[in-house]
Amino acid sequence: MSVEPHKPVILITGASSGIGAATARLFAANGYRVALAARRLKRLQELQAELEAAGGEALAIQADVSDAASIQAMVQRTLEAYGHIDLLFNNAGFGRTKWLEELDPQDDIAAQVNTNLTGAILAARAVLPSMMHRRGGHIINMSSVSGWLATPTYSVYAATKFGLRGFSDALRREVGVYNIRVSVIYPGAVTTDFSTHSGASRKTALSTPKALVLTPEQVAKAVLSLARRPRRALIIPAITGLSVLLASLFPWLADWVQERIFTRPERGF
Numbered sequence: 001m002s003v004e005p006h007k008p009v010i011l012i013t014g015a016s017s018g019i020g021a022a023t024a025r026l027f028a029a030n031g032y033r034v035a036l037a038a039r040r041l042k043r044l045q046e047l048q049a050e051l052e053a054a055g056g057e058a059l060a061i062q063a064d065v066s067d068a069a070s071i072q073a074m075v076q077r078t079l080e081a082y083g084h085i086d087l088l089f090n091n092a093g094f095g096r097t098k099w100l101e102e103l104d105p106q107d108d109i110a111a112q113v114n115t116n117l118t119g120a121i122l123a124a125r126a127v128l129p130s131m132m133h134r135r136g137g138h139i140i141n142m143s144s145v146s147g148w149l150a151t152p153t154y155s156v157y158a159a160t161k162f163g164l165r166g167f168s169d170a171l172r173r174e175v176g177v178y179n180i181r182v183s184v185i186y187p188g189a190v191t192t193d194f195s196t197h198s199g200a201s202r203k204t205a206l207s208t209p210k211a212l213v214l215t216p217e218q219v220a221k222a223v224l225s226l227a228r229r230p231r232r233a234l235i236i237p238a239i240t241g242l243s244v245l246l247a248s249l250f251p252w253l254a255d256w257v258q259e260r261i262f263t264r265p266e267r268g269f
């Protein structure tokens with residue numbers, strides 16, 4: 001494959017569906033060469049064919065971000081194909097939204113930590129040498145509003161998304177001198193397959209108001225805006241920042257409200 005140094009390269013984890021796939025489409029349409037990583041290779045190959053048919057450049061890479069060797073191979077493959085990586089979008093992740101005592105130690109707890117947090121850390125570590133060598137790059141980590149505001153049944157998920165915030169702050173302060181940017185994106189609810197993997201069953205009909213629910217395409221646009229103008233953090237929709245602020249200023253109020261409107265009715269108290 002010929003290497004065109006002028007075309008920027010993005011490596012997207014979790015590109016086989018939802019936000020990752022929407023981001024791949026948007027970046028390909030904006031002239032990026034797109035490395036598509038996830039476990040479901042067939043979906044990635046279909047997306048690669050779709051992007052190529054539209055005149056873009058893409059590469060499907062089967063990778064499991066809960067596996068360190070697989071992450072290393074994913075980065076190596078991208079570098080071999082495209083020569084460098086301008087942007088790593090650490091997007092792969094899932095949530096199991098059950099009470100802590102119901103979560104399986106391996107399949108739910110370790111798997112969420114290994115995928116959402118350790119996977120993103122190891123992928124960032126794997127791209128750093130080439131970014132440091134080139135004196136430039138950008139890492140965008142996918143957190144969630146759950147990275148600021150932890151809600152019942154999201155205990156482990158929130159731990160991973162809070163973890164990404166701390167990781168990103170420290171890393172930004174380590175690599176800024178190499179002209180490497182580190183950003184975090186914090187979306188609220190997004191219409192993807194996320195909830196089909198959550199295992200949740202609810203008594204209450206509580207959900208995010210429709211007006212605040214995002215499409216994957218809206219999140220993709222926010223990622224593109226971060227790529228064009230790197231910032232530390234982006235909470236979307238912006239109004240959600242208000243609840244983050246309120247919960248940070250008055251954590252006792254967040255405890256009280258969530259126990260009253262969610263935990264008590266759900267647990268039958």
Ligand SMILES: NC(=O)c1ccc[n+]([C@@H]2O[C@H](COP(=O)([O-])OP(=O)(O)OC[C@H]3O[C@@H](n4cnc5c(N)ncnc54)[C@H](OP(=O)(O)O)[C@@H]3O)[C@@H](O)[C@H]2O)c1
Nearest residue numbers: 014016017018019038039040064065092093144190192194
């Ligand atoms: N949907 C929401 O409401 C929402 C809100 C805020 C943040 N987020 C975050 O957005 C990210 C994307 O989720 P989504 O909403 O787009 O859900 P999704 O449609 O279920 O996509 C999740 C993606 O992650 C990939 N993935 C999961 N485990 C993986 C592993 N071990 N190795 C490699 N890839 C893996 C999946 O691909 P394979 O199964 O093919 O591996 C899939 O492409 C997640 O980090 C999620 O926490 C979602």
